[in-house]
Amino acid sequence: MMCKSLKCFIIACLSMVLSIGVYANGDTTQIPNAPHPTNEGHAAPKEAGDFEPGTVIMEHIMDNHDFHLFDYNGHPVSIPLPVIVFTKETGLKVFMSSRFEHGHAAYQGFKLIHGEIVAVNEQGVKTESKVYDFSLTRNVVQMFLSLIILVVLMLNIAKKYKKQGAKQAPTGFQNAVEPVITFIRDEVGKSNLGNKYEKYMPYLLTVFFFILICNLFGLIPGSANVTGNIAFTVVLGVISFIAILFSTNKHFWGHIFNPPVPGFVKPILIIVEFLGVFTKPFALIIRLFANMVAGHMIITCLVMMIFIFSKLSLGAGLGFAPVSLAFTIFIYIIEVLVAFIQAFIFTNLTAVFISQAFEGEHHEDEAHAHH
Amino acid sequence: MSLLNILLDGSISNMGAAIGAGLAAIGAGIGIGQIGKGAVESIARQPEAANDIRSNMILTAAFVEGVALFAVIASVLAIFIK
Numbered sequence: 001m002m003c004k005s006l007k008c009f010i011i012a013c014l015s016m017v018l019s020i021g022v023y024a025n026g027d028t029t030q031i032p033n034a035p036h037p038t039n040e041g042h043a044a045p046k047e048a049g050d051f052e053p054g055t056v057i058m059e060h061i062m063d064n065h066d067f068h069l070f071d072y073n074g075h076p077v078s079i080p081l082p083v084i085v086f087t088k089e090t091g092l093k094v095f096m097s098s099r100f101e102h103g104h105a106a107y108q109g110f111k112l113i114h115g116e117i118v119a120v121n122e123q124g125v126k127t128e129s130k131v132y133d134f135s136l137t138r139n140v141v142q143m144f145l146s147l148i149i150l151v152v153l154m155l156n157i158a159k160k161y162k163k164q165g166a167k168q169a170p171t172g173f174q175n176a177v178e179p180v181i182t183f184i185r186d187e188v189g190k191s192n193l194g195n196k197y198e199k200y201m202p203y204l205l206t207v208f209f210f211i212l213i214c215n216l217f218g219l220i221p222g223s224a225n226v227t228g229n230i231a232f233t234v235v236l237g238v239i240s241f242i243a244i245l246f247s248t249n250k251h252f253w254g255h256i257f258n259p260p261v262p263g264f265v266k267p268i269l270i271i272v273e274f275l276g277v278f279t280k281p282f283a284l285i286i287r288l289f290a291n292m293v294a295g296h297m298i299i300t301c302l303v304m305m306i307f308i309f310s311k312l313s314l315g316a317g318l319g320f321a322p323v324s325l326a327f328t329i330f331i332y333i334i335e336v337l338v339a340f341i342q343a344f345i346f347t348n349l350t351a352v353f354i355s356q357a358f359e360g361e362h363h364e365d366e367a368h369a370h371h
Numbered sequence: 372m373s374l375l376n377i378l379l380d381g382s383i384s385n386m387g388a389a390i391g392a393g394l395a396a397i398g399a400g401i402g403i404g405q406i407g408k409g410a411v412e413s414i415a416r417q418p419e420a421a422n423d424i425r426s427n428m429i430l431t432a433a434f435v436e437g438v439a440l441f442a443v444i445a446s447v448l449a450i451f452i453k
Binding site for chain 2: 187283286287289290291293294341342345348
């Protein structure tokens with residue numbers, strides 16, 4: 001039995017190898033030309049007026065200089081945003097992004113090419129001068145909106161607590177926010193950080209509510225994908241990293257540079273432990289970024305499938321529409337859940353890493369004695 | 372047309388990206404399935420600990436999903452960076 005399966009395996013491998021050899025030296029006239037990749041690297045041939053799912057999906061996920069709401073009669077309807085650019089030759093220029101006419105016109109020596117502002121000369125050819133783009137893009141505007149809502153909300157609730165005191169029953173919007181704040185304080189703060197939790201509660205609460213509000217706003221159709229932007233999550237991760245570094249003590253660094261292991265494994269472990277200090281915030285960054293981008297991409301792809309199918313035939317598109325709609329609603333509800341979960345995970349893991357940083361000597365015997 | 376030309380025209384990277392994303396989905400499915408199995412069995416043993424077990428399950432599932440999404444990001448990079 002063993003010999004028979006071994007023989008079959010060898011025959012399968014040989015046939016695979018030989019067939020690759022046949023195709024590799026095949027007839028040169030039959031291989032078609034490789035399609036030219038467009039600038040986004042999307043390797044599909046482009047016809048005039050053709051529908052490109054790749055660019056539409058990318059436009060939904062990336063940053064833009066206007067809020068593109070929808071297309072009406074082939075003409076895009078969008079809310080323009082201010083453009084603030086600085087070059088060494090022309091200085092600071094401020095104007096609305098509607099001047100670019102969605103990438104068709106150059107204005108004051110600048111042109112919008114694939115979402116990026118480049119400096120052009122009179123003929124419309126790209127020049128070498130470096131453009132510093134400080135524009136209020138849609139990510140920035142949406143971030144400011146989330147910030148204003150967060151600050152106004154929290155200040156109102158704090159004012160209510162100051163007026164009523166903590167002993168009275170909560171009223172109005174306090175009812176919705178107080179259980180969440182208590183949840184973060186108990187499950188994330190107290191259970192991870194022990195009795196030093198009060199020092200870190202402001203940061204943990206801020207990061208939780210900011211990520212939550214940004215995630216939830218990103219789910220509204222037509223809005224920007226703030227948390228799915230790697231720059232945004234990198235900044236959040238760096239701030240968490242600084243918070244972790246500020247809570248480290250001698251014991252923590254002692255464990256990294258002098259781990260209690262036998263001598264021959266120590267050099268490897270020191271490198272691994274030192275890299276471990278950086279990989280933990282890096283995982284926080286990538287986790288939040290990837291979850292949000294993947295969620296938005298799935299929703300957009302599922303809706304694009306209707307258009308892709310209708311390119312084959314109108315009947316296929318109409319028939320596929322209910323299926324796609326059902327899947328899209330399902331994934332949308334999951335994305336709302338993921339918005340909450342990702343905010344909670346970011347906060348919880350920051351608290352866990354902070355607690356690992358100021359751990360101190362192992363008090364396991366004392367803890368068991370108390371039970 | 373040689374094997375080298377086939378490999379260099381960029382279509383193999385798309386295939387690799389698609390296969391990588393599929394393998395990531397398999398990995399996430401198996402991982403989160405094991406987490407769910409352990410959590411449901413523990414709740415069956417001790418129903419009054421259900422809340423604790425549920426929050427631990429969600430936390431661990433987010434870890435596993437984060438790792439699967441690392442693989443998805445690597446696949447997306449394989450497609451869009453030639």
